[in-house]
Amino acid sequence: MAHQWRGVIREYFDRLDVTSDTPIITLGEGGTPLVPAQALANLLGAEAVWLKFEGMNPTGSFKDRGMTMAVSKAVGHGAKAVICASTGNTSASAAAYAAQAGIKSVVLIPEGKISLGKLSQAVAHKAEILQVQGNFDDCLILARDLAENYAVHLVNSVNPDRIEGQKTGAFEVVEALGFAPDIHALPVGNAGNYSAYFKGYSEDRAAGTIKHLPQMWGFQAEGSAPFTVGHPVANPETIATAIRIGNPASWDLALNAREVSGGRFGAVSDADILWMHRFLSQEVGVFVEPSSATGAAGLYKSQRQGEKFAGKKIVVTVTGHGLKDPMWALKDVNGNDIQPQSVSKNAAEVAERLGLA
Ligand code: AN7
Numbered sequence: 001m002a003h004q005w006r007g008v009i010r011e012y013f014d015r016l017d018v019t020s021d022t023p024i025i026t027l028g029e030g031g032t033p034l035v036p037a038q039a040l041a042n043l044l045g046a047e048a049v050w051l052k053f054e055g056m057n058p059t060g061s062f063k064d065r066g067m068t069m070a071v072s073k074a075v076g077h078g079a080k081a082v083i084c085a086s087t088g089n090t091s092a093s094a095a096a097y098a099a100q101a102g103i104k105s106v107v108l109i110p111e112g113k114i115s116l117g118k119l120s121q122a123v124a125h126k127a128e129i130l131q132v133q134g135n136f137d138d139c140l141i142l143a144r145d146l147a148e149n150y151a152v153h154l155v156n157s158v159n160p161d162r163i164e165g166q167k168t169g170a171f172e173v174v175e176a177l178g179f180a181p182d183i184h185a186l187p188v189g190n191a192g193n194y195s196a197y198f199k200g201y202s203e204d205r206a207a208g209t210i211k212h213l214p215q216m217w218g219f220q221a222e223g224s225a226p227f228t229v230g231h232p233v234a235n236p237e238t239i240a241t242a243i244r245i246g247n248p249a250s251w252d253l254a255l256n257a258r259e260v261s262g263g264r265f266g267a268v269s270d271a272d273i274l275w276m277h278r279f280l281s282q283e284v285g286v287f288v289e290p291s292s293a294t295g296a297a298g299l300y301k302s303q304r305q306g307e308k309f310a311g312k313k314i315v316v317t318v319t320g321h322g323l324k325d326p327m328w329a330l331k332d333v334n335g336n337d338i339q340p341q342s343v344s345k346n347a348a349e350v351a352e353r354l355g356l357a
Helices: 038-044 063-076 089-101 116-124 136-149 160-166 168-177 192-206 251-261 270-284 290-304 326-330 347-353
Strands: 034-036 048-053 081-085 104-110 128-132 183-187 215-221 264-268 313-318
Touching: 034 168, 038 048, 038 270, 038 290, 038 313, 048 168, 063 081, 063 089, 063 160, 081 089, 081 136, 089 104, 089 116, 104 116, 104 136, 116 128, 128 136, 160 168, 160 192, 168 192, 168 313, 183 192, 183 290, 192 215, 192 251, 215 251, 215 290, 264 290, 270 290, 270 326, 290 313
Parallel strands: 048 313, 081 104, 104 128, 183 215, 183 313, 215 264
Antiparallel strands: 034 048
């Protein structure tokens, strides 16, 4: 019988902060494809590039790796409700795992600033949803305040269980390749995932499974780039709503990861993000939400600015599925709506229209 992937807690039980008493709340997350991206390797002039396709998780983003841990531990502690602030993906994931656990979920989202796909997931999984008159950073302050003072368990990535679960992304990359890439690039919002991959690679290095750490390259959207400006940003703006975050929760962890790995942070424009979002779907066959293209967009910008990737093996995490926020695919390069042509049922006419005749 074919092996059925059992979710990250069971697959990595010995390498996670769990015991045999921890209830395991899982939707089968992890085990996502590492997709060779020859077109992107050609574009960058790199030896090889792979995309870690995290949109293939149960709720369509990498958040599920951390959420299986956070909700399992919360239930282990007797929690009856979980709470999170979210730009959308965390709330979708928290709501789904809480549903599986049979507990309540409360999600705080920035008013009008999360994609329809993500909102529909939180609604579908019966979360208690509140739109806050503020941005993500305001939502996180509120969530932390409520979790400190009321009987509700915080499942944002300030909860170390989240980072712990998300480090399994790095384990999977190493298992798939048999080595560590030279560079690991990914989008950065709160920098939880950036810090989590670094933790995973560091544990592999300590175990002797890999000889060196990949350089961790994290990219933000220009209007929302606290790591490149060097301090929190009060009014972050970008069309990549998932990473519209001005005050990253994992600031210190991320700075350490950058320093120890010899990595870097950078920022890319919304136009560059949308360009790469289209390139990945059209040239690689991987459909991601705009924010998820930020890592690859950052590498391409670096290349345009003179960076040489010759001989480099690069992994890029693409964090969330394109179906989360499909409206961006339905616009052409000039921002005009794309409408499929209407045709008759006549084969000759259709062939003509397709240029086959
Ligand atoms: C698709 O859901 O912060 O740097 O509240 O949804 O670990 O924050 C989402 C973040 C990248 C950034 N890509 O990850 C939330 C939230 C996607 C995301 C990030 C997010 P972190």
